[in-house]
Amino acid sequence: MQKMISLTSDFGLKDPYVAEMKAAIFSICPSATIIDVTHGVEKFDFRTGAFMLASAAPYFPKGTVHMAVVDPGVGTPRRSIIVATDQALFVGPDNGLLILAAESQGINQMRQIESRRLMLPHVSSTFHGRDIFAPAAAHLANGVSLEEFGPQITEVVKPQFTKVTHTKDALTGEVLHVDDFGNIITNMHVRDVEAFRDDIIQVEVAIAAPLQMKLSTTYGDVKPSQPLALIGSQGYLEIALNQGDAATRFGAKLGDKITISRS
Amino acid sequence: MQKMISLTSDFGLKDPYVAEMKAAIFSICPSATIIDVTHGVEKFDFRTGAFMLASAAPYFPKGTVHMAVVDPGVGTPRRSIIVATDQALFVGPDNGLLILAAESQGINQMRQIESRRLMLPHVSSTFHGRDIFAPAAAHLANGVSLEEFGPQITEVVKPQFTKVTHTKDALTGEVLHVDDFGNIITNMHVRDVEAFRDDIIQVEVAIAAPLQMKLSTTYGDVKPSQPLALIGSQGYLEIALNQGDAATRFGAKLGDKITISRS
Amino acid sequence: MQKMISLTSDFGLKDPYVAEMKAAIFSICPSATIIDVTHGVEKFDFRTGAFMLASAAPYFPKGTVHMAVVDPGVGTPRRSIIVATDQALFVGPDNGLLILAAESQGINQMRQIESRRLMLPHVSSTFHGRDIFAPAAAHLANGVSLEEFGPQITEVVKPQFTKVTHTKDALTGEVLHVDDFGNIITNMHVRDVEAFRDDIIQVEVAIAAPLQMKLSTTYGDVKPSQPLALIGSQGYLEIALNQGDAATRFGAKLGDKITISRS
Numbered sequence: 001m002q003k004m005i006s007l008t009s010d011f012g013l014k015d016p017y018v019a020e021m022k023a024a025i026f027s028i029c030p031s032a033t034i035i036d037v038t039h040g041v042e043k044f045d046f047r048t049g050a051f052m053l054a055s056a057a058p059y060f061p062k063g064t065v066h067m068a069v070v071d072p073g074v075g076t077p078r079r080s081i082i083v084a085t086d087q088a089l090f091v092g093p094d095n096g097l098l099i100l101a102a103e104s105q106g107i108n109q110m111r112q113i114e115s116r117r118l119m120l121p122h123v124s125s126t127f128h129g130r131d132i133f134a135p136a137a138a139h140l141a142n143g144v145s146l147e148e149f150g151p152q153i154t155e156v157v158k159p160q161f162t163k164v165t166h167t168k169d170a171l172t173g174e175v176l177h178v179d180d181f182g183n184i185i186t187n188m189h190v191r192d193v194e195a196f197r198d199d200i201i202q203v204e205v206a207i208a209a210p211l212q213m214k215l216s217t218t219y220g221d222v223k224p225s226q227p228l229a230l231i232g233s234q235g236y237l238e239i240a241l242n243q244g245d246a247a248t249r250f251g252a253k254l255g256d257k258i259t260i261s262r263s
Numbered sequence: 264m265q266k267m268i269s270l271t272s273d274f275g276l277k278d279p280y281v282a283e284m285k286a287a288i289f290s291i292c293p294s295a296t297i298i299d300v301t302h303g304v305e306k307f308d309f310r311t312g313a314f315m316l317a318s319a320a321p322y323f324p325k326g327t328v329h330m331a332v333v334d335p336g337v338g339t340p341r342r343s344i345i346v347a348t349d350q351a352l353f354v355g356p357d358n359g360l361l362i363l364a365a366e367s368q369g370i371n372q373m374r375q376i377e378s379r380r381l382m383l384p385h386v387s388s389t390f391h392g393r394d395i396f397a398p399a400a401a402h403l404a405n406g407v408s409l410e411e412f413g414p415q416i417t418e419v420v421k422p423q424f425t426k427v428t429h430t431k432d433a434l435t436g437e438v439l440h441v442d443d444f445g446n447i448i449t450n451m452h453v454r455d456v457e458a459f460r461d462d463i464i465q466v467e468v469a470i471a472a473p474l475q476m477k478l479s480t481t482y483g484d485v486k487p488s489q490p491l492a493l494i495g496s497q498g499y500l501e502i503a504l505n506q507g508d509a510a511t512r513f514g515a516k517l518g519d520k521i522t523i524s525r526s
Numbered sequence: 527m528q529k530m531i532s533l534t535s536d537f538g539l540k541d542p543y544v545a546e547m548k549a550a551i552f553s554i555c556p557s558a559t560i561i562d563v564t565h566g567v568e569k570f571d572f573r574t575g576a577f578m579l580a581s582a583a584p585y586f587p588k589g590t591v592h593m594a595v596v597d598p599g600v601g602t603p604r605r606s607i608i609v610a611t612d613q614a615l616f617v618g619p620d621n622g623l624l625i626l627a628a629e630s631q632g633i634n635q636m637r638q639i640e641s642r643r644l645m646l647p648h649v650s651s652t653f654h655g656r657d658i659f660a661p662a663a664a665h666l667a668n669g670v671s672l673e674e675f676g677p678q679i680t681e682v683v684k685p686q687f688t689k690v691t692h693t694k695d696a697l698t699g700e701v702l703h704v705d706d707f708g709n710i711i712t713n714m715h716v717r718d719v720e721a722f723r724d725d726i727i728q729v730e731v732a733i734a735a736p737l738q739m740k741l742s743t744t745y746g747d748v749k750p751s752q753p754l755a756l757i758g759s760q761g762y763l764e765i766a767l768n769q770g771d772a773a774t775r776f777g778a779k780l781g782d783k784i785t786i787s788r789s
C-alpha cells in the first residue's frame with residue numbers, strides 16, 4: 001500500500017526545517033512518498049494554511065496522511081492532534097489548521113497525541129513539526145493505530161472564517177487569499193455566486209473604483225490586462241486580470257472586504 | 264520500469280497548485296517519481312519556460328514524461344498536446360513551450376489530447392495543469408498508448424526566439440535568461456561563439472560601458488567581483504561576475520540586446 | 527536498502543540547476559530518495575551552508591549520502607571530495623562546506639574524487655554539482671566503494687567559524703544565521719549558555735538597545751511581538767520575537783556581534 005504524506009507549513013524553503021521533518025519521516029517510514037502542499041503560508045497565519053490544505057486535500061489518494069504545522073502556539077499547552085476522516089488522516093496543532101479540510105471530508109474520530117514513544121527521543125519546545133507531528137505522520141503511514149497515540153477527544157478549535165452575507169441583490173465577503181499570480185481569491189463559493197451567474201454585476205474590491213462585468217469562464221475571455229471575475233479552480237469567486245496581477249492593480253490584500261451586486 | 268515525470272511551470276511555490284498536480288499524478292500513477300524542473304518561470308513567459316525545459320531535459324533518463332504548463336491561453340481554444348521523441352514524452356499546451364526541448368531530441372509523433380476519460384472527472388476552465396496535463400502525464404507513465412489520447416496532429420505552435428545575427432567580426436543576440444545568481448545567459452550558443460574563442464572581444468550589454476575581455480573557462484578565472492564571459496553549463500555564452508550579480512551591475516534584463524565583437 | 531540522498535546548495539529554485547542534478551542522480555540511481563536540505567543558502571556562503579547541513583544531518587537515516595554544493599571555486603584547482611563517517615557519506619567541494627557536519631559524526635576516511643568514469647561524460651567548468659557531485663552521490667548510493675573514486679586524503683579545508691569567547695559573567699559570539707521567520711540564531715551553543723540559565727541576562731545585538739530577560743522555553747512564553755531568548759531547535763541561543771521578526775526589529779544580520787551578560 002502506498003504511504004503518501006503531505007506537508008503544509010509556514011517555514012519557507014531557505015532553512016533546513018522542512019528537510020528535518022522529511023528526514024524524521026523517512027527515518028521512521030522509509031517507503032513514504034512526501035508531497036509538499038506548500039511551505040509558503042504567511043507566517044503564523046493558520047487560517048490561510050487551513051484554506052490551502054482544504055484546497056489541495058481533495059486531489060490526494062485515499063489514505064493520505066496530511067501533516068500541517070502553522071503553529072504560533074508551539075510549546076504552550078495547545079494540544080497536538082490527529083483527525084481521521086474516511087479519506088485521510090490529518091496531523092498537527094489544535095488551532096483550527098486541520099479542521100476546514102477534515103470537516104469537508106466528514107470527521108470520524110479525533111485523538112490527542114500523547115504517547116512519548118511515538119515522538120522523537122528529544123522533543124524541543126520550539127519545533128513540534130519535526131519532533132512530534134512528523135514522527136506521528138510517519139507512524140500513521142506505517143499503520144500504527146489511532147488509539148496508540150493518545151485519548152480520544154471530542155472538542156477541537158475551529159478555524160474562524162468570516163461568513164459571506166447575502167441580501168437579495170448583493171453578497172459581501174472577504175479576500176481569502178492572494179495567489180502568486182496576484183489573483184484575488186474570495187471566500188464566496190460557487191454556491192453563493194450561482195444566483196448572479198447571468199447578471200451584469202458590480203464588484204467592489206478594496207479601494208478601487210467599482211468594476212462592472214459578467215462572470216467569465218476563463219482568463220482569456222477578456223483582453224490581456226483587463227479585469228474579470230470567475231469561479232477559480234478551488235471553487236471560489238476570484239477577481240483577476242488576464243495575464244496580469246489584480247491584487248497589485250486594485251490594492252487588495254488578505255481580509256479586505258469584497259462586495260458584488262446586481263448593477 | 265521507472266516512471267519519471269518532470270514538472271515545469273510558472274505557478275511559484277506559495278500556493279497549493281503544484282501539490283494539486285502532484286496529487287493528481289500520484290492518484291493515477293502511485294509509483295511515479297516526480298522531479299520539479301522549476302515552478303519559477305516568469306509568469307506567462309513560455310519562451311523562458313521552453314528554454315528551461317530544453318536545458319534540463321537532456322539530463323533525464325530515457326522514457327521520462329515531461330509535463331509543462333506556462334499557459335496564458337488556458338480555457339481558450341488553444342490545444343492540449345503530447346509530443347513524442349526517442350528520448351521522452353512531452354505534455355502541455357500548444358503554445359511553443361514543449362517544442363524547443365522536443366525538437367532537439369527529434370520529434371516522432373504529436374497528438375492532441377481529447378479523450379475525456381484520461382482527464383480528471385471535473386475539468387476546470389482555469390487549471391488544465393491539474394485537470395488535463397497531470398493526468399495525461401500519469402497515464403503516459405503508466406504506459407497508456409499515444410493513440411488513446413486523441414488524433415495525431417502535424418502542425419504545432421513553434422516558440423519564437425530571436426536569431427543570433429553574424430557578421431565577420433561581430434555577433435548580435437539577446438538576453439535569454441537571468442539566473443538566480445544574476446548571471447546573464449544569452450542566446451549565443453557555443454557554436455556561434457567558437458570563432459571568437461582566442462580573441463580579445465568587446466561585449467556590449469544593455470546600457471553598461473563596453474567590456475574588453477577574453478573568454479574565460481570558469482568564474483574563478485578572474486578576481487572576485489570582476490566581469491567575465493564564458494560558455495555556461497547550458498552551452499550558451501554567459502556574462503557573469505566572479506561571486507557577484509552581473510545583471511544588477513550591468514542593468515541587464517530578459518530580451519536586452521547583446522553584441523560581441525573583435526576589438 | 528534505502529538509497530537516501532540529501533542536497534544542499536545556493537542555487538535557488540527558479541533555475542533548472544537543481545533539477546539537472548536530480549536528473550543526473552536518477553539516471554545513475556533510479557531508486558534514490560532525494561531530500562532537499564535547502565537550495566536557499568546565501569550565494570557563495572559556504573559557512574552558512576555548512577551550518578545548515580550540520581543542523582539537518584543528525585535527523586537523516588544512517589547511510590544517507592549528503593551532497594552539498596556552495597562552490598565559488600568551481601573549475602579552479604579546489605578539490606572534489608568524499609568524507610565518510612559512521613553515519614553518512616558527504617560529497618562536495620573541499621572548501622569547508624562538508625566538514626562541520628562530518629566532524630560532529632566522527633570522520634573515518636576522506637577521498638579525492640578523480641575517477642572520470644564516475645562523472646558525467648562531459649564535465650563543464652562551471653557546474654560540478656551536476657557533472658561530478660551528483661553522479662558521485664548516486665554511485666555511492668549504489669554501493670560503489672570509496673577507493674574507486676580516487677586517492678585517500680588526510681588534509682581538507684576546515685570551515686572558519688568565530689569562536690564564542692567566555693568571561694566569568696559574559697559571552698560574546700556572533701549571528702550565525704537569520705532564519706525565514708527573522709529569528710536570530712547565534713553561534714552560542716546550549717553548552718555555552720548553560721551557566722546563564724537561571725539569571726536575568728542582558729542581551730546586546732547589533733545596534734539595538736540592550737534587552738533584559740530570562741531565558742525562555744518557547745516563543746509563547748512572552749506576549750506577541752515581545753522579544754525573548756531561548757535555545758532553538760538546533761541547540762543554539764536564538765533571539766526572537768513571539769510571532770514577529772526579530773532580525774528586522776533589531777537590525778541584525780549575519781556576522782553581527784552578540785553579547786550576553788549577567789545584569
